[in-house]
Amino acid sequence: MRKAFIAIAAFLVTLTVLLAITYPPLWWLFLFTGPVVILGVYDLYQPKHSIVRNYPVVGRLRYFMEELRPKVYQYFVESDTNGTPYNRINRSLIYQRAKKENDTIPFGTQLDVYQNGYEWLSHSIAAISHHEIDDNPRVMVGGPACKQPYAASIFNISAMSFGSLSQNAILALNGGAKLGGFAHNTGEGGISDYHENPGGDLIWQIGTGYFGCRNPDGTFNGEAFARRSKSENVKMIEIKLSQGAKPGHGGMLPGAKVTPEVARIRLVEEGKDVNSPPGHSAFSNPIEMCQFVQQLRDLSEGKPIGIKLCIGRRSEFFAICKAMIETGIYVDFITVDGGEGGTGAAPPEFSNSVGMPLREGVAFVYDVLQGFGLKRHIKIVASGKVSSGFDIVKNIALGADLCNSARGMMFALGCIQALECNSNTCPTGVATQDPSLMKGLVVEDKRVRVFNFHRLTVKSAIELLGAAGLKHPSQLTRAYINRRVSQNVMQSYLETYPYIPEGSLLQEPYPKAFDLGMKLSRADSFAPTDIVITAEDYPVTKIIEH
Ligand SMILES: Cc1cc2nc3c(=O)[nH]c(=O)nc-3n(C[C@H](O)[C@H](O)[C@H](O)COP(=O)(O)O)c2cc1C
Numbered sequence: 001m002r003k004a005f006i007a008i009a010a011f012l013v014t015l016t017v018l019l020a021i022t023y024p025p026l027w028w029l030f031l032f033t034g035p036v037v038i039l040g041v042y043d044l045y046q047p048k049h050s051i052v053r054n055y056p057v058v059g060r061l062r063y064f065m066e067e068l069r070p071k072v073y074q075y076f077v078e079s080d081t082n083g084t085p086y087n088r089i090n091r092s093l094i095y096q097r098a099k100k101e102n103d104t105i106p107f108g109t110q111l112d113v114y115q116n117g118y119e120w121l122s123h124s125i126a127a128i129s130h131h132e133i134d135d136n137p138r139v140m141v142g143g144p145a146c147k148q149p150y151a152a153s154i155f156n157i158s159a160m161s162f163g164s165l166s167q168n169a170i171l172a173l174n175g176g177a178k179l180g181g182f183a184h185n186t187g188e189g190g191i192s193d194y195h196e197n198p199g200g201d202l203i204w205q206i207g208t209g210y211f212g213c214r215n216p217d218g219t220f221n222g223e224a225f226a227r228r229s230k231s232e233n234v235k236m237i238e239i240k241l242s243q244g245a246k247p248g249h250g251g252m253l254p255g256a257k258v259t260p261e262v263a264r265i266r267l268v269e270e271g272k273d274v275n276s277p278p279g280h281s282a283f284s285n286p287i288e289m290c291q292f293v294q295q296l297r298d299l300s301e302g303k304p305i306g307i308k309l310c311i312g313r314r315s316e317f318f319a320i321c322k323a324m325i326e327t328g329i330y331v332d333f334i335t336v337d338g339g340e341g342g343t344g345a346a347p348p349e350f351s352n353s354v355g356m357p358l359r360e361g362v363a364f365v366y367d368v369l370q371g372f373g374l375k376r377h378i379k380i381v382a383s384g385k386v387s388s389g390f391d392i393v394k395n396i397a398l399g400a401d402l403c404n405s406a407r408g409m410m411f412a413l414g415c416i417q418a419l420e421c422n423s424n425t426c427p428t429g430v431a432t433q434d435p436s437l438m439k440g441l442v443v444e445d446k447r448v449r450v451f452n453f454h455r456l457t458v459k460s461a462i463e464l465l466g467a468a469g470l471k472h473p474s475q476l477t478r479a480y481i482n483r484r485v486s487q488n489v490m491q492s493y494l495e496t497y498p499y500i501p502e503g504s505l506l507q508e509p510y511p512k513a514f515d516l517g518m519k520l521s522r523a524d525s526f527a528p529t530d531i532v533i534t535a536e537d538y539p540v541t542k543i544i545e546h
Contacts, residue, residue, distance in 0.1 A: 168441040246354070
């Protein structure tokens with residue numbers, strides 16, 4: 001579009017000049033073409049609006065329309081089949097915070113507080129001023145075996161690879177992380193120069209393709225891992241088991257996208273299709289997974305090692321915990337991704353109908369870790385539509401220690417949810433490899449927006465804490481969050497997701513709701529086929545309960 005504008009502008013100017021020369025009374029045509037061309041040239045070079053840079057003059061229509069609509073937050077409410085809201089991405093709020101504009105609202109509540117699913121925080125009469133609370137609380141990630149624990153922010157950038165995002169988007173995200181002192185997850189596509197050069201803290205994600213640490217046949221290469229993991233910027237390492245938008249689904253990077261640069265970063269062959277299988281080849285059962293964690297810990301000289309997963313079969317998570325107990329090798333953190341999570345591209349059935357949603361996932365993972373007495377060593381990271389202070393507070397109340405945001409950060413970069421991440425035509429230059437579109441995203445401007453969005457969202461979480469009379473996020477419990485479950489019934493998260501006692505899964509009898517998962521799981525297999533549960537052992541009603 002930039003090239004098209006330059007061509008159209010050149011044509012208009014030439015036409016006007018020719019007309020004015022051949023018929024001088026037509027000189028006034030310059031009064032139309034002149035301003036349009038000047039405006040277009042200005043649009044091409046201004047740094048603030050990606051759309052206007054990429055679509056000079058016509059892109060302004062978007063901002064004109066925005067001016068016309070009411071100046072209230074446009075809640076983006078998604079509905080389940082009953083029309084019940086279960087989550088909101090407040091895009092306007094993200095934009096306002098990213099641009100450091102006024103982020104208060106006039107007039108009062110804009111939500112239907114009597115609608116099922118409405119959620120709220122219990123505040124306190126003994127509220128505390130947010131000035132009395134640390135406005136950048138840190139959470140130490142690293143269990144007993146970790147030699148280089150990392151003091152993480154409570155809000156970080158979730159995994160998105162270079163390849164699914166443009167180089168300018170990655171540069172701006174990492175630049176924002178550097179400015180704000182928070183972490184940026186590389187995504188499974190490896191560590192690119194765009195992740196590394198701005199100098200922000202990195203979480204290096206390793207998926208089933210082992211990009212950046214693989215042998216030519218796609219298996220894990222310890223030497224390459226050791227070399228890369230020692231980078232000063234790499235603060236933690238995350239083994240990706242699954243992600244909420246497409247759990248259990250592999251991926252294929254077509255050869256056409258394997259440029260010399262991508263080949264260098266990922267350690268793959270230029271121009272050839274690259275397969276990310278659905279499962280890992282470095283381990284095939286929970287005990288081996290723990291041994292792999294130990295291997296990465298040793299090779300990285302003791303950096304925190306975590307796993308990322310969306311919960312599927314619950315018994316597999318029991319099996320992972322059993323393996324941690326049996327081997328004495330604990331992960332340092334577990335990122336729980338909700339089934340509602342995002343991606344650049346996935347089959348709709350996988351995005352919409354596979355994987356446990358975030359709320360249940362976080363509560364379940366917290367409870368099982370607590371039941372095995374492991375929670376004290378392992379931090380939980382929550383991701384899945386976390387984009388406001390209340391989202392952070394809600395997830396920490398459920399059991400998370402920190403939160404990650406992917407699409408929230410994309411909005412901060414200027415994403416307008418054009419839903420073109422899978423077609424290389426993203427109009428804002430965020431999720432495209434097209435150099436002409438990428439130019440629209442000015443790194444210097446957008447890294448500040450990422451920084452602002454992070455800072456003001458954390459500040460909002462801190463203000464909510466203060467309103468609840470608390471001084472640190474770790475004081476939040478499930479009792480603080482309430483939800484309308486029907487017209488005349490509200491429940492706190494504590495009632496919906498009751499805690500289980502610490503250590504209660506270490507010996508029988510197990511808490512009722514966890515009994516079947518415990519019986520179906522074994523440390524040496526993700527999916528043992530030889531455990532038979534009969535109807536006599538287990539009444540059907542109990543199985544349904546599980
Ligand atoms: C464009 C895009 C690319 C992503 N790439 C990865 C990836 O490489 N690895 C991964 O574990 N998750 C990936 N995700 C998932 C996010 O990291 C995150 O877990 C999920 O989107 C939920 O967070 P959100 O609701 O804040 O977007 C990607 C998401 C998006 C939108």
